[in-house]
Amino acid sequence: MSFEPKILGIACNWCTYTGADLAGTTRLHYPQNLRVVRVMCSSRINPSFIFRAFQLGADGVLVGGCHPGDCHYNTGNLYARRRLAVTKKILEFAGLEPGRFRVEWISASEGNKFAEVVEEFTAQIKKLGPQQKLKIDELQEKA
Amino acid sequence: MAQFDKTFPTLDCSACILTPKMDAVLQHSNIKLMTYCEVSEVKGFVGNFDIKIRQKARYVNHDKCNACLACTEKCPGKGVAEWDEGLVKRKAIHIPFPQAVPQKPVIDRDACTYFLKGKCRLCEKVCEQKAIDFEQQDTFIDVKVGAVIVATGYNLMDTKPLVQYGYGKYPGVYSALEVERLFNSAGPTGGKVTLRDGKEPQAIAILHCIGSRDKNNYEHCSRVCCMYSLKFAHLFKEKTSADVYQFYIDIRAAGKGYEEFYNRIIEEDVKFIRGKGTRVAESSDEPGRLIVEAEDTITGKFVQLPVDMVVLSPAMIPREDSKNIARLFNLSTDKYGFFMERHPKLAPLSTMSEGVFIAGVCQSPKDIPDTVAQANGAAAEALTIVSKEKMELEATTAMVNPASCCGCQNCVRVCPYGAPSFNYDKGVSEINEALCKGCGLCASVCPTSAIIARHFTNEQVLAEIEGLMEF
Numbered sequence: 001m002s003f004e005p006k007i008l009g010i011a012c013n014w015c016t017y018t019g020a021d022l023a024g025t026t027r028l029h030y031p032q033n034l035r036v037v038r039v040m041c042s043s044r045i046n047p048s049f050i051f052r053a054f055q056l057g058a059d060g061v062l063v064g065g066c067h068p069g070d071c072h073y074n075t076g077n078l079y080a081r082r083r084l085a086v087t088k089k090i091l092e093f094a095g096l097e098p099g100r101f102r103v104e105w106i107s108a109s110e111g112n113k114f115a116e117v118v119e120e121f122t123a124q125i126k127k128l129g130p131q132q133k134l135k136i137d138e139l140q141e142k143a
Numbered sequence: 144m145a146q147f148d149k150t151f152p153t154l155d156c157s158a159c160i161l162t163p164k165m166d167a168v169l170q171h172s173n174i175k176l177m178t179y180c181e182v183s184e185v186k187g188f189v190g191n192f193d194i195k196i197r198q199k200a201r202y203v204n205h206d207k208c209n210a211c212l213a214c215t216e217k218c219p220g221k222g223v224a225e226w227d228e229g230l231v232k233r234k235a236i237h238i239p240f241p242q243a244v245p246q247k248p249v250i251d252r253d254a255c256t257y258f259l260k261g262k263c264r265l266c267e268k269v270c271e272q273k274a275i276d277f278e279q280q281d282t283f284i285d286v287k288v289g290a291v292i293v294a295t296g297y298n299l300m301d302t303k304p305l306v307q308y309g310y311g312k313y314p315g316v317y318s319a320l321e322v323e324r325l326f327n328s329a330g331p332t333g334g335k336v337t338l339r340d341g342k343e344p345q346a347i348a349i350l351h352c353i354g355s356r357d358k359n360n361y362e363h364c365s366r367v368c369c370m371y372s373l374k375f376a377h378l379f380k381e382k383t384s385a386d387v388y389q390f391y392i393d394i395r396a397a398g399k400g401y402e403e404f405y406n407r408i409i410e411e412d413v414k415f416i417r418g419k420g421t422r423v424a425e426s427s428d429e430p431g432r433l434i435v436e437a438e439d440t441i442t443g444k445f446v447q448l449p450v451d452m453v454v455l456s457p458a459m460i461p462r463e464d465s466k467n468i469a470r471l472f473n474l475s476t477d478k479y480g481f482f483m484e485r486h487p488k489l490a491p492l493s494t495m496s497e498g499v500f501i502a503g504v505c506q507s508p509k510d511i512p513d514t515v516a517q518a519n520g521a522a523a524e525a526l527t528i529v530s531k532e533k534m535e536l537e538a539t540t541a542m543v544n545p546a547s548c549c550g551c552q553n554c555v556r557v558c559p560y561g562a563p564s565f566n567y568d569k570g571v572s573e574i575n576e577a578l579c580k581g582c583g584l585c586a587s588v589c590p591t592s593a594i595i596a597r598h599f600t601n602e603q604v605l606a607e608i609e610g611l612m613e614f
Contacts, residue, residue, distance in 0.1 A: 006612060008608060041582035041583055044596060046601060073582040074475060
């Protein structure tokens, strides 16, 4: 059986989640590996959500928000952008391969972009193979 | 609207529709009309706004003035008549137009001889009511309101930077609002269509989409230009014997009776050339005449048309201070500065600020019927707030667990709505649920997880993630 990665998507309610909806209503096809969690704003994302997902065996995490400057809550995604940039550094410092964590700004009208990003990201994760650096069982086995 | 002569597509008299309404608003016992004012500060939240309003100095005491307007006859000062789009001059002490509400004058500081040179005070001498007050200062008025409707309107794009059209360079080039004033019987020419030298034009070109539907300027369609350009064509035909040419990209006549009006104008021997006017130049053969250049996209030929008068239909754009208003009321704007509605389909009148509604072209270009419809809707929305004793709030808001709040005030600093505040007595933050929009930003900056973003708590989101990673 070929490797089917588990990918966690965290999408903001107003842009990326609506964009994903649009991708659905326009009958676009994209891989089924993405599991989406909705939050009201990308700024709601606590980095611990992302760490926890990787601990639980996520092979990739995709965060989606409104385009910077276009946030429904005026400035939320600007905070998110800074915070997620730091999160990415920490993940890589902890040993995660670069490329497993990605942040994309997808607006509500960009259903196409959503499908393209998911397609591309899934292909990239497939190439990287299963994620074992941060997964809890693997770590415990080593210890 | 009060500046227009007729409205499309019915050709009703614009002032006859508007001015009785304006007066009715002034007379209404439940409406307090505040003119020549600016909002300078907004505090509070839905149902409890505290608004500070700056009443600009008029230098005329409106309580004493009895609107005899003797002052405007004697005044020697000359200012640019904004109301007539600068086509003529007006007095320094003036009312903008005869039906203006309230019908009491104001002094234009920049044109007043006393303010410029230190002596004159003629208006003060002729005023029997002693209403002129050169010492008047701006005053601030505090009001408490439950809801706000923002209806700040629009500007027309300044077409001077589009040098290819020669506006401001050739006297025969007019902008649309100037032409409205030429048609108006109370306007600078008394309703006669004449060029700046007093002659009647023999050929007139109307250029659509100047600055709008244009990647280099504004991408949006201004929606009304097609229709008012058709109206201009009709009025030109009625008032002059000129040939009228329309240079258009598409005619957008979507509205009740609009397509019928378009068909009527075609019958009136108006010439339509499908192609955007690209350049206006001076004729080398006949001095004083203008040449309009365009590509006729139906025949594929390059057109050079000699005319006497060129009318530009400029883009409708947000007012220059729309970003300030957005900041005052915490509204979001699109990239040009039009205010954003909460939802394009389901909440077109509401904004992200609870209790603040928008109506008219400050949201996006629209015509008079659409503006009135939106304004009626906004008024109804505002009434549903102020007529109730209690308000229903969104359930998705944040709350503070005072037991674990460490008092760092990160939440107070990051919230764009000012919902969290710090209680110095208790040493903890508190969230005003009426202001909270539920984005959850405060919950993720809280170092002790004292803030709970209801419906999106840490436990809920983590449980979702755990569930999703199981299969």
